[in-house]
Amino acid sequence: MAVQKNKISMKNISKTFTTRTGDVSVLKDVSINVFENEFLVILGPGQCGKTVLMNILAGLEQPTGGEVVFADGTPKMGDLGIVFQKYYIYPWKNVMQNVELSQEVKGVDKKTRRESAQKYIDLVGLSGFEKSIPRELSGGMKQRVGIARAYATESDIMIMDEPFGALDAQTRYQMQEEILKIWEKKKRTVIFVTSNLEEAIYLGDRIILLGGSPTSVKAEYIPDMPRPRNYTSKEFLDLRNEIADNTDLAL
Ligand SMILES: Nc1ncnc2c1ncn2[C@@H]1O[C@H](COP(=O)(O)OP(=O)(O)OP(=O)(O)O)[C@@H](O)[C@H]1O
Ligand SMILES: [Mg+2]
Structure with missing residues (x-):
């Protein structure tokens, strides 16, 4: 090795x-x-x-x-890119706003952070849902928002605390595959x-x-x-x- x-x-x-x-x-x-x-x-x-x-x-x-x-x-x-155990996304913000928050708090300009957020929304398979708000999403999709937001910090370290614990078995298997694909x-x-x-x-x-x-x-x-x-x-x-x-x- x-x-x-x-x-x-x-x-x-x-x-x-x-x-x-x-x-x-x-x-x-x-x-x-x-x-x-x-x-x-x-x-x-x-x-x-x-x-x-x-x-x-x-x-x-x-x-x-x-x-x-x-x-x-x-x-x-x-x-750091952190995916919390509980869906830690803002219910009143849509998918795009939740993901771009990672960079918004750092003062990155709107155009740059939108482009970056879009890249990670696409990566986690949420293209087309940018304007959806969390209550319109399934548990698996909400967790994808959390993952996209953690990636959008551009940190090379990702901490994921039982991100799939709240998901049903089928969605959980699917997310396990997805997270490996994203990591690869x-x-x-x-x-x-x-x-x-x-x-x-x-x-x-x-x-x-x-x-x-x-x-x-x-x-x-x-x-x-x-x-x-x-x-x-x-x-x-x-x-x-x-x-x-x-x-x-x-x-
Ligand atoms: N601020 C605190 N004050 C006192 N005890 C605490 C505090 N935070 C955590 N604990 C205790 O520490 C222990 C571990 O908690 P923790 O949430 O880290 O467990 P966990 O392994 O993440 O559990 P789970 O699998 O349910 O997520 C628990 O017994 C909890 O009550
Ligand atoms: Mg815990």
């Missing part, structure tokens, strides 16, 4: 919340390296601290211990969070398995299978069993 350039290092990240009922330690010594242009999957059970970790990575929350180091320097607020067309460093084991194996160049209480890194897996991967192939099922055996919580 070619030498991989390190893009992000999460070093011994710990997070403890102080609540009315006492301290809650959510993350402990989480260390993860992310390589340039890889599709990294972070797999962990519900409530284990995945979103907290992504918020720390994105600079939206401070760790109690440890640090995040970006090889190209710490990005400024709004510089436009390589970026992707950190994709999921609690779905099959989704992790279908997508990941590498899978980091989280577990324990407080949560830390349990294991790393490299699915050695060409894409598109087949959910029912022997290699797929073998890896599924191997990971399932290593986790005590239902995934």
Whole structure:
């Protein structure tokens, strides 16, 4: 394998919340390296601290211990492409306005940001829906808006926190294929969070398995299978069993 350039290092990240009922330690010594242009999957059970970790990575929350180091320097607020777990799109803005927002907040002029937004609307397959507002769109389409907006930041780092969690199974499979196609067309460093084991194996160049209480890194897996991967192939099922055996919580 070619030498991989390190893009992000999460070093011994710990997070403890102080609540009315006492301290809650959510993350402990989480260390993860992310390589340039890889599709990294972070797999962990519900409530284990995945979103907290992504918020720390994105600079939206401070760790109690440890640090995040970006090889190209710490990005400024709004510089990272983030797809949130909940559809984080403005209901009163149409598709075009939602996507161009990434650049609008940076003061990019209207013509430039429209052109850029159009490029990503086309990329995620929403051409023709530019003027639609979110309530006129299906769940899958709303999530595409979120993906297009994250891409439109032009960040080379994309954080996707369970982007397909709210979708029905059929749409979810379709979106998994789509997101790989988009990534292959436009390589970026992707950190994709999921609690779905099959989704992790279908997508990941590498899978980091989280577990324990407080949560830390349990294991790393490299699915050695060409894409598109087949959910029912022997290699797929073998890896599924191997990971399932290593986790005590239902995934
Ligand atoms: N601000 C906060 N104060 C106290 N506890 C918090 C806070 N934010 C998160 N937590 C706790 O941290 C834990 C992890 O939350 P988090 O949302 O990161 O889990 P998750 O792995 O993303 O779950 P899910 O799979 O449901 O998205 C939860 O127990 C949650 O209650
Ligand atoms: Mg979460």
